[in-house]
Amino acid sequence: MAVDVARPPTRTGSPAVPRRRRPVWPRVWHFLSFGAPGVLVYVCFVLAPIAVSVGYSLTNYNPFGPKTRFVGLSNYKQLFTDSEFLTSLKVTTILTLIVVIVPNVFGLAVALLLDRRGWLYNALRSVFFTPVVLSSVVVSIIWTRLLADDGLINQALRGVGFSHPPGWLSDPSYALYSVGAILSWQMLGFCVVVYLAGLQGIPQELHEAAEIDGAGPMERFRKITWPLLAPALTINTIVMLITGFKAFDHIQVITNGGPGTGTTATIAFNVLQTGFNANREGYASAMAIVMLVIVAVAAAVALRILQKREVSM
């Protein structure tokens, strides 16, 4: 950023001397040959669909319903009185909070535990990271079995004397937290690996110097480790935030939005239900756009706050 300081005189030179520009055609050709193919696919399959979504959200589009007409903002107005949507907003918020907090806290604890050299610690790191590379469908099915009313977890609980263990996935008051725990289990390894890299980037001398100055382990963690892990915390928080917001696969496979009505239906789940199963594509598009805005704002705010904490050494 500071490099430009020496240059303003030439940049802001008198307008009478026009800056010589390179001929236009080679630059256009450069873009067409190198940039355009990638940009074109991105525009066709991401940007244009978003624009189309915005368009749909202003209509009552339903491929099997009455003739499509422009309805202005009424879809959006309806959203904020739609109890189903408001519930999904709450469900998504709870799920996202679980997925941001749990893997971050346990991930940091595990990373501190594994922050040593040697084959054992490398092997254990691989164990923790394995679920990250597994398909969410596979993870969901495994946990559906484990948490079933007669599954391994409840068999174990009965074995140690709980005669009526809860229905982790069949009881509406537990299901959302169970799904959150499953997602957290799958993403834990991601946080572990990122925190480990952060820990290994902290110079040993800082700890030694602090130890000489008489700082105990807790104080060293608070004053050295934690502040210097700020970049790792930023990455983990943002990635978990987005993961929580777009959680869909686990819900589709494990609970299908239930038990009961919508107890685990996230916005991501409701968008596709409304769009593809109920065919109310105009209304679903409005929901999708609201979801996009929420994700963008939440990520931007979190990034702002977290990056302010990052110190440079």
Add this chain to the structure above:
Amino acid sequence: MRRSIRPLVATAVAAIFFVPLYVVCVNVIKPGPKIAKSPASLPIPPTLHNITAVLTRPDRLFWVSLTNSIVVTALSIIILTVLSSMLGHYLARGKSRWGRWLTLLLLCGLMIPPQVILIPITQVLRFAHLMTTIQGLVLFNVGYYVPFGVFVFTGFTRSIPVELEEAAAMDGAGRFQIFWRIVFPLLRPATASVLIFLGVWIWNDFIDPLVILGPGQGTTITTGIYRAIGQYQADFGTVFALMFLATLPVLIFYLALQKHFVKGLTGGATKG
């Protein structure tokens, strides 16, 4: 004294964490009826019945899904590498304001949830007669993941001295020649990251193939498993075997390339 406690605690925590994966491993080689009764017991005597049942299904679900997943993943990541490395190079070397806007626009794509675009995507693909085809899914993957590729390649290209390219240009090499003969080979670590991460993500994608390939048409590994659990509610042995076989390729891929995974993930975490 504390030195001897740490490995024990670490191993114990990892063991608890590993229980769900252990359950899959033992149940793959356990006879079906025993699975529901005692999911955690050791598979004695072991049986290959579950695995052969999956491999010899009359509708060849496993083989069809495997082929589709391999084709979709391979095509997507090859096209993505070509397009995003060139676009990344274009953006890294350009100094114009328009290039910076373009970079920003692409970076926004990193956080767009697929649900936001899937409804209109089906219309776009139907319009192009690509709905329920492998080509349609590949094109969607390319568009959806191009921001990640560009993000990795742009950053990495900046670390390669531009003088190399200028010297080659002086010697009369054309733009394509410079890129493919000189720059691209130097981008190998970035290419590895892109191939590995996108490979795993696209292999594991669930909702995109479910919507785009549609019901009944093609299945990938993930949608194949999803359909199979509907049919085999009671036969957990087969479900576990199918999951195990479906995961094997990606697991081998991960274990073989672990170092790159960690490096790719942590590039940003250690910058400080």
